[in-house]
Amino acid sequence: MSQPNRDQLRPGRRDCLRWGLACGACSVLGATERTAAQDVPDAEGLPGSATQGIVRHEAMFWEKMAENRVRCRLCPRECIVPDGERGTCGIRENHQGQYQTLVYGAVCTSGIDPIEKKPLFHYLPGTTAYSVATAGCNFECRFCQNWQISQFRPEQVKSSEVPPQRLVELCKSKEARTIAFTYSEPTVFYEYMHDSAALARSQGIGSVMISNGYIQEEPLRRLCRHLTAVKIDFKGFSETFYAETCSGHLKPVLATMETLKEIGIWLELVVLIIPTLNDGPDEIKQMCRWVVSHLGPDVPMHFSRFQPTYRLTNLPQTPVATLERCRQIALDTGVRYVYLGNVPSHEAENTFCHGCHTELIHRVGYQVRNNRLQNGQCPQCQAKIPGIWSLDQALSFKPRVETANPSTTEPPNPT
Numbered sequence: 082m083s084q085p086n087r088d089q090l091r092p093g094r095r096d097c098l099r100w101g102l103a104c105g106a107c108s109v110l111g112a113t114e115r116t117a118a119q120d121v122p123d124a125e126g127l128p129g130s131a132t133q134g135i136v137r138h139e140a141m142f143w144e145k146m147a148e149n150r151v152r153c154r155l156c157p158r159e160c161i162v163p164d165g166e167r168g169t170c171g172i173r174e175n176h177q178g179q180y181q182t183l184v185y186g187a188v189c190t191s192g193i194d195p196i197e198k199k200p201l202f203h204y205l206p207g208t209t210a211y212s213v214a215t216a217g218c219n220f221e222c223r224f225c226q227n228w229q230i231s232q233f234r235p236e237q238v239k240s241s242e243v244p245p246q247r248l249v250e251l252c253k254s255k256e257a258r259t260i261a262f263t264y265s266e267p268t269v270f271y272e273y274m275h276d277s278a279a280l281a282r283s284q285g286i287g288s289v290m291i292s293n294g295y296i297q298e299e300p301l302r303r304l305c306r307h308l309t310a311v312k313i314d315f316k317g318f319s320e321t322f323y324a325e326t327c328s329g330h331l332k333p334v335l336a337t338m339e340t341l342k343e344i345g346i347w348l349e350l351v352v353l354i355i356p357t358l359n360d361g362p363d364e365i366k367q368m369c370r371w372v373v374s375h376l377g378p379d380v381p382m383h384f385s386r387f388q389p390t391y392r393l394t395n396l397p398q399t400p401v402a403t404l405e406r407c408r409q410i411a412l413d414t415g416v417r418y419v420y421l422g423n424v425p426s427h428e429a430e431n432t433f434c435h436g437c438h439t440e441l442i443h444r445v446g447y448q449v450r451n452n453r454l455q456n457g458q459c460p461q462c463q464a465k466i467p468g469i470w471s472l473d474q475a476l477s478f479k480p481r482v483e484t485a486n487p488s489t490t491e492p493p494n495p496t
């Protein structure tokens with residue numbers, strides 16, 4: 082099936098999210114006919130029992146308002162939702178004055194991925210992650226690779242119910258070290274991620290969030306008690322780009338990264354370089370300067386190659402020379418670990434010591450071919466290489482600064 086044009090999809094999706102009704106524009110992209118997402122495993126063969134797409138559970142981080150309305154406090158949108166309606170993401174619903182998530186364990190895609198595919202290059206290299214997603218996102222990026230799950234409501238995608246305990250069992254059975262909450266936007270399935278990560282950690286499994294960073298500070302801090310690493314998609318360095326291309330704002334994403342730095346959790350950044358939209362040398366330089374001055378030189382940056390997709394099929398793929406220029410700017414600015422993504426076999430897939438430039442980890446695509454690190458150190462000059470190099474190290478992480486007492490409604494953790 083061909084991809085819908087912008088006018089076919091946008092009003093249909095937004096209207097459906099708002100009114101909770103199926104409409105023509107969306108139903109043609111419904112569960113039975115939607116095309117396979119580019120970056121996610123097919124929904125066929127999901128573990129767990131089939132659902133009708135919706136698994137209700139009390140939501141965290143919201144407050145009651147007059148006339149049975151609620152205000153969602155999970156992401157910076159702060160949707161005010163009347164009784165019977167949903168927030169902008171389409172994943173959270175006001176049910177008679179009580180706010181609910183609709184996707185607690187409603188997994189629409191899952192698979193075993195190399196951790197390098199997330200990409201996390203300084204986190205347990207050569208291990209695998211059990212990756213899961215539900216439908217939904219709080220952004221609408223015009224270049225989304227996974228729009229077939231991120232831009233639809235839960236009842237429009239195939240899914241199976243995989244409660245946290247079952248997810249952890251699956252992860253163990255596949256001998257994955259980590260659960261990755263990924264593919265769509267994990268913030269919108271926060272409750273499932275939070276409870277699963279807490280359970281996983283108690284049973285010796287790490288959890289990573291692969292996110293756009295559009296989340297409020299309090300839920301972020303509470304979540305990081307249970308996570309072991311975070312990757313943020315740093316989509317650009319201008320409000321205009323975020324507003325026009327992602328339907329979001331830059332400032333809250335910067336705030337999220339600063340909070341993650343303060344918490345001390347392992348963090349890596351990915352910047353998808355899109356020709357003409359966010360590839361200007363000045364913008365890249367400003368972005369890298371911000372990273373070095375606010376996050377420090379040890380946060381790895383991955384500049385990733387854009388492929389025409391979704392609403393941006395009119396643009397070409399990113400020239401490798403543009404990516405190399407971005408990498409050089411980052412290195413010149415002081416970022417110590419800079420990688421290129423979606424350019425298999427490029428030298429910039431490898432990790433080099435920031436002290437003596439010895440090659441430490443050799444990669445081909447998502448595969449680690451050689452890892453010379455010794456206890457997290459360069460074997461040549463003994464420099465300590467920033468990162469998480471053992472599961473024990475990952476599981477021993479504790480946030481540097483704990484959150485204040487929660488002021489919003491939240492359910493107890495699952496047993």
Ligand code: SF4
Nearest residue numbers: 153156159160168170
């Ligand atoms: S998580 Fe969803 S419902 Fe909540 S504020 Fe964000 S977009 Fe709105």
